[in-house]
Amino acid sequence: MAMTIHVDIVSAEGEIFSGLAEMVYAPAVMGEVGIAPRHTPLVTQLKPGEVRVDTGNSKGMQHFYVSGGILEIQPHVVTVLADTAIRAVDLDEAAAQEAKRRAEDAMSDRSAEFEYAKAQSELAEAVAQLRAIERIRKGKRS
Amino acid sequence: MAGAKEIRTQIGSIKNTSKITKAMEMVAASKMRKAQSRMAATRPYAEKMRNVIGHLFHAHPEYKHTFMIEREVKRIGYIIVSSDRGLCGGLNNNLFRRLFKELKEHRDAGIEVDFCTIGNKALGFFGRFGGNIVSQAVHLGDTPHIENLIGTVKVMLDAYADGKIDRISIAYNQFVNTMTQSPTFEQLVPIIPSTAEEELKHHWDYIYEPGSKEVLDNLLGRYVESLVYQAVVENGACEQSARMVAMKAASDNAGELIDELQLIYNKARQAAITQEISEIVGGAAAV
Numbered sequence: 020m021a022m023t024i025h026v027d028i029v030s031a032e033g034e035i036f037s038g039l040a041e042m043v044y045a046p047a048v049m050g051e052v053g054i055a056p057r058h059t060p061l062v063t064q065l066k067p068g069e070v071r072v073d074t075g076n077s078k079g080m081q082h083f084y085v086s087g088g089i090l091e092i093q094p095h096v097v098t099v100l101a102d103t104a105i106r107a108v109d110l111d112e113a114a115a116q117e118a119k120r121r122a123e124d125a126m127s128d129r130s131a132e133f134e135y136a137k138a139q140s141e142l143a144e145a146v147a148q149l150r151a152i153e154r155i156r157k158g159k160r161s
Numbered sequence: 162m163a164g165a166k167e168i169r170t171q172i173g174s175i176k177n178t179s180k181i182t183k184a185m186e187m188v189a190a191s192k193m194r195k196a197q198s199r200m201a202a203t204r205p206y207a208e209k210m211r212n213v214i215g216h217l218f219h220a221h222p223e224y225k226h227t228f229m230i231e232r233e234v235k236r237i238g239y240i241i242v243s244s245d246r247g248l249c250g251g252l253n254n255n256l257f258r259r260l261f262k263e264l265k266e267h268r269d270a271g272i273e274v275d276f277c278t279i280g281n282k283a284l285g286f287f288g289r290f291g292g293n294i295v296s297q298a299v300h301l302g303d304t305p306h307i308e309n310l311i312g313t314v315k316v317m318l319d320a321y322a323d324g325k326i327d328r329i330s331i332a333y334n335q336f337v338n339t340m341t342q343s344p345t346f347e348q349l350v351p352i353i354p355s356t357a358e359e360e361l362k363h364h365w366d367y368i369y370e371p372g373s374k375e376v377l378d379n380l381l382g383r384y385v386e387s388l389v390y391q392a393v394v395e396n397g398a399c400e401q402s403a404r405m406v407a408m409k410a411a412s413d414n415a416g417e418l419i420d421e422l423q424l425i426y427n428k429a430r431q432a433a434i435t436q437e438i439s440e441i442v443g444g445a446a447a448v
Contacts, residue, residue, distance in 0.1 A: 029209050031307045031390055033202040049370045060220070062213070063370035064379055089380055091213045091367075098209050100383065103307055114312025115319065118296040122278075122316075135265065138290040142261060145254045156414065 024056040026072055028083055030101040035083055041075035043097050045090050052090070054097055061092040070099055165433065168426040172419055179415030185248070186408035192303060193339070193401035199304070200336065200391075200398045207391045210384050217380070218354035220366045224373040227322055228381045231351050236273045238295070238317045238326040239264075240349070241287070242333035242392050243280035244400040245300055250407035252334060252400060253282040256344040260332050263346065275326055277317050279310070279393060295320065305393045307386060314389050318382060321350055329385070333392040334399040340406065342399040349385050 023039040043054040046068030052061075065088045072081045088101040218229075241260065243253045267274055278284045278297045287294055296316035301309055320326045329350040334342040369376045 027205070027209055029206040031203060031206045031387055032199075034205040037205075047370055059368060060216075060365065061368040061370065062217075062376050062380065064376060089213070089376075089383065091216070093216065098213060100206065100210060100213070102383075111311055111315055114308075115296070115315035116312070118298060118312040119316050121299075122294045122297045135268065135290075138261060138286075141289075142254065142258050146251070146258060149251045149254065156410065 021075055022056040023075070024054065024058075024095055024097055026097045026099070028070060028072075028085075028099040028101060030088075030103045032103050035101065036072065036081065038072075038074065040072045040097075042073040044069075044071040044073075045099065046070070046085075047090060054092055057094045058092050058097075060094070061090075063090050064088075065090050065099070065101075070101075165426060165429045168422055168429065172422050172426065175415050175418050175422070179412050179419070182408045182411040182415065186405055186412060189401050189405035189408060193398065193405055196303070196394070196398035196401050197336075200394050203391050203394050207387050210387050213380070214352065214384050215354060217367075217377075218352075223366075224377060226374075226377045226381055228318075228350050228352055228385075232327050234272060234327045236275065236326045237267060238275045238277060238320060238329045240277045240314070240317060240329065240331040240389060240392075241279065241283040242331065242389075242396045243278070243283035243286075244396065245281045245302075246400075247282065248407065249400050249404040250410075252342060252403040253286070256332060256334055257283075257286055259344040260346070275317075275320070277313060279313065279389075280396075301393065301397075303397065305390070305397060307390045310389055310393065311386060314386050315382075318350070318385060331389060331392055333396045334403075336395050336398045336402070339402045342403055347388075349388055352381065352384070 021041050023041055024043065026036065026038060026040045026043055027034075028036040041056070045052055045054070046066050047063045048066050049063070051068075052063070065085055067086045068084075070083045070085055072083070073079075074081060083101075085099065085101040086103075088099060091098040091100070239260070241256075243256065247253075264274060274292070276283075276287050276292050276294045278287055278294055279299075279301070281299050284294070284297050284299055296313045298309055298313040317326070317329050321329055328348060330346055330348050332344065332346050335345040337343055367373075
């Protein structure tokens with residue numbers, strides 16, 4: 020039997036592929052890489068493209084599209100951490116600015132100092148309410 | 162017939178409420194199943210990510226990333242994951258209460274805190290009491306997507322990279338089972354390597370393409386994002402199951418209340434009839 024390497028392709032929102040392969044091709048940022056079993060350890064970024072897995076059996080070549088991500092190679096395991104979102108530095112930066120702006124909007128009329136006493140009293144109240152409900156329920160059961 | 166009509170309207174309104182809680186219970190039950198399967202679906206990614214990071218710590222990169230270096234803690238960034246909507250029992254309050262204890266310890270130790278809130282409830286709570294909220298995300302819905310979190314998390318990571326904060330922690334509810342959700346706090350950055358990994362004794366390192374700095378920047382950022390995403394998904398499953406339990410309790414309570422009121426109503430009705438009869442009999446005797 021030909022030598023095989025274990026391949027896992029996962030994205031944050033689900034598992035895409037897991038199994039053995041004779042050869043894996045992936046679109047790394049520096050150019051496409053072909054990975055055979057016992058490849059030396061390597062980590063690299065992926066660019067949008069196609070990951071091909073040559074399973075060597077009846078299923079033949081399997082194709083998966085990735086919009087980027089990270090490829091990690093250990094001698095017997097290949098891991099593709101695929102992105103689900105389209106990523107770019109400026110896009111990420113815009114998203115960060117947006118999140119910041121939203122927070123500032125929400126904070127605009129408030130002080131930056133956390134008011135411990137007020138927070139504590141409100142929490143205590145909420146907890147007391149929960150306890151009271153619990154007690155009423157237990158009292159009824161008995 | 163003293164109060165009989167009032168009791169009847171009261172029973173009616175409680176019945177209406179119980180219809181609503183019953184419906185919410187069933188909706189939460191079906192959403193919970195979906196949320197749980199989503200939680201299971203995100204697990205492989207987080208696991209693989211953790212493996213890679215574990216390997217990375219055993220490798221010997223010539224470049225030490227700031228996320229891997231411990232420093233003296235003067236300011237902590239908290240990412241707080243909460244639900245968008247209420248009516249889920251003590252889920253959020255329990256988390257905030259536990260968090261509050263920690264915050265107090267930090268204050269006593271002279272450590273300042275920044276917040277990054279995810280979900281309406283955390284935003285509302287920390288908004289009400291001040292506290293420095295540096296970023297937030299709300300209305301993630303039942304199917305949270307990682308896109309919606311990238312920006313929110315990046316604000317925190319940038320603050321860490323700039324040295325404004327010295328640690329990032331996350332607070333969320335961990336899903337134990339349908340009945341139990343446990344408030345959990347974890348340190349995200351600096352990254353704590355998993356000790357479970359078998360030690361790779363010999364000195365080795367990856368080949369980094371294009372370079373170790375670019376790759377590590379990218380990888381560690383994603384690692385933190387994936388942890389936050391998983392926390393959000395897990396918190397979502399917690400929310401639905403907590404809501405289901407809370408609504409079930411409310412429906413049960415409504416049923417008990419209706420039974421009790423029905424008894425009172427029957428008694429009142431009986432008393433009124435008896436009184437009427439005795440009045441008629443009294444009247445007839447007087448004629």
